[in-house]
Amino acid sequence: MRVDIISIFPEYFAPLDVSLMGKARERGILDIRLHQLRDWAHDVHRTVDDTPYGGGPGMVMKPEIWGEAIDAVVGAAAAGGEAAPEGAVAPRMIVPTPSGRPFTQEVALEYAKEPWLLFTPARYEGIDSRVMAEYGFRLRVDEVSIGDYVLAGGEAAVLVMVEAVGRLLPGVLGNAASVADDSFAPGTMENLLEGPVYTKPPTWRGHDVPEILLSGHHGKIARWRRDEALRRTAEKRPELLARLDPDSLDKHDRQL
Numbered sequence: 001m002r003v004d005i006i007s008i009f010p011e012y013f014a015p016l017d018v019s020l021m022g023k024a025r026e027r028g029i030l031d032i033r034l035h036q037l038r039d040w041a042h043d044v045h046r047t048v049d050d051t052p053y054g055g056g057p058g059m060v061m062k063p064e065i066w067g068e069a070i071d072a073v074v075g076a077a078a079a080g081g082e083a084a085p086e087g088a089v090a091p092r093m094i095v096p097t098p099s100g101r102p103f104t105q106e107v108a109l110e111y112a113k114e115p116w117l118l119f120t121p122a123r124y125e126g127i128d129s130r131v132m133a134e135y136g137f138r139l140r141v142d143e144v145s146i147g148d149y150v151l152a153g154g155e156a157a158v159l160v161m162v163e164a165v166g167r168l169l170p171g172v173l174g175n176a177a178s179v180a181d182d183s184f185a186p187g188t189m190e191n192l193l194e195g196p197v198y199t200k201p202p203t204w205r206g207h208d209v210p211e212i213l214l215s216g217h218h219g220k221i222a223r224w225r226r227d228e229a230l231r232r233t234a235e236k237r238p239e240l241l242a243r244l245d246p247d248s249l250d251k252h253d254r255q256l
């Protein structure tokens, strides 16, 4: 998967050089390219923002700059200037914004199927809306939000989304099964929170590991883990239980 990120703070993405994402890049599973938006601002101050039409607080990011940057990043591949990933003519353009659709595990799985993603994290009050209109169809523009709180810009959201998507790519996680056991993962864990986890020692400061986990009885352990996931979901996120497919609950689940 190729991932392009256009930002006025490309240094914000240093964390993508380490840990799981760093290894995925070293192994060629993820091809992350960072671009400084100001490289397409031609005035002496490399200005990327201006006052909002209609008045109001803050500044808005100028459409011309974003248009030149996106054309350069996308056009280079589309114009045959370089090999587009897996024949993709154009990337999916993802715009982080508090007014976007919720970014969920389901959306992460959707993005993980794409050969090429273009992230356009903004600052100030956001990007002039004509940019999303200009690329809406050709780049399948998707405005998404990582949660109901307000950040100072989109870069942190891109870090979250790149990690959530990157870890789903084949070969990134050592144990592919762990993706299936994720909270919210489609299948048995869909709309359920993960249960508690433990490791050695069996007793620590008077706290014992639940006996069942030391039993070696895999069927009973799986049952205990699902009970804990249902209990924890009911306690912390009861609204998720309402989304559960009743057919996914067995007789034991229903007794809880």
Ligand SMILES: CN1CCCC[C@@H]1Cn1ccc2ccc(-c3n[nH]c(N)c3C#N)cc21
Pocket (backbone or CB within 6 Å): 096, 097, 098, 121, 122, 123, 124, 125, 126, 144, 145, 146, 147, 148, 149, 150, 151, 152, 153, 154, 155, 157
């Ligand atoms: C504060 N300031 C004036 C009000 C509007 C937003 C603006 C700041 N800001 C600029 C670009 C930008 C992109 C994403 C987000 C963002 N906030 N919360 C989320 N879940 C986000 C996502 N994903 C915030 C952004």
